[in-house]
Amino acid sequence: MWGAKKIMETTRMETKLMQARKGNAVEETELLQSLLTVSAVVERQARWGEFVRRYERLITSCVLKVLRRYGAVFSAEDLDDLVNDVWVTLLRDDMKKLRQYDAQRGFRIASFIGLVATNTTIDHLRSRQAEAMPLDSVMEEYVSVAQIGDAPSDAIEASEQAELARAALGRLSSDERSFVYEVFHAERSPEELARTLGVTTNTIYSRKFKIREKLARIVATLESAAA
Numbered sequence: 001m002w003g004a005k006k007i008m009e010t011t012r013m014e015t016k017l018m019q020a021r022k023g024n025a026v027e028e029t030e031l032l033q034s035l036l037t038v039s040a041v042v043e044r045q046a047r048w049g050e051f052v053r054r055y056e057r058l059i060t061s062c063v064l065k066v067l068r069r070y071g072a073v074f075s076a077e078d079l080d081d082l083v084n085d086v087w088v089t090l091l092r093d094d095m096k097k098l099r100q101y102d103a104q105r106g107f108r109i110a111s112f113i114g115l116v117a118t119n120t121t122i123d124h125l126r127s128r129q130a131e132a133m134p135l136d137s138v139m140e141e142y143v144s145v146a147q148i149g150d151a152p153s154d155a156i157e158a159s160e161q162a163e164l165a166r167a168a169l170g171r172l173s174s175d176e177r178s179f180v181y182e183v184f185h186a187e188r189s190p191e192e193l194a195r196t197l198g199v200t201t202n203t204i205y206s207r208k209f210k211i212r213e214k215l216a217r218i219v220a221t222l223e224s225a226a227a
Helices: 002-037 041-069 076-099 109-147 153-157 160-170 174-185 190-197 201-226
Strands: none
Touching: 002 041, 002 076, 002 109, 041 076, 041 109, 076 109, 076 201, 160 201, 174 201, 190 201
16 A cells, blocks of 8 residues: 555656646747747847846856866856856857857757757867967976076077067066976976965966966967067
């Protein structure tokens, strides 16, 4: 008897859950359709506000999952930037991405938005990685330049990478150059630097990441000018 009762309770719970999911799916569809079809600016802004409130936690969760999966070091500011990238992707070209949603494919709008958030974040991390790759050789040259700083200038000029490293680093602020020296030449660990500067280790990782990005842009500009 107890087993039959338990089965009946479980069945009722599953039925309620399916009904709730169906209701949510209907609400999602109605909200998306109204967002894409409404013409009045005020009404569209209202629909967009509702859309953001409905999916902001989902998008943030998807971005966080990707960051953790890839072992990325990030700050709260980095997270906000990546979440904003997803919103921009959804809004771009008159919400082209949202208009591509097709209910006939058998998945909900929430699943579709989660997929967009995941792919946008992965693409962003890959682009950052691609930008940062040339900097490994630049940093190696920086270390060698620092070590032979008293050598004749023609010895340094013999290396195009050394010239590029010097030019790129010369466009950083004095604080940024000091940070680069401590990290790449003195080889101080993030934990040690954090204690010295009185900041968190994540702050050190974040600053290192941002300086690498800045150097990537500088290197790209210098290489383009030399081409």
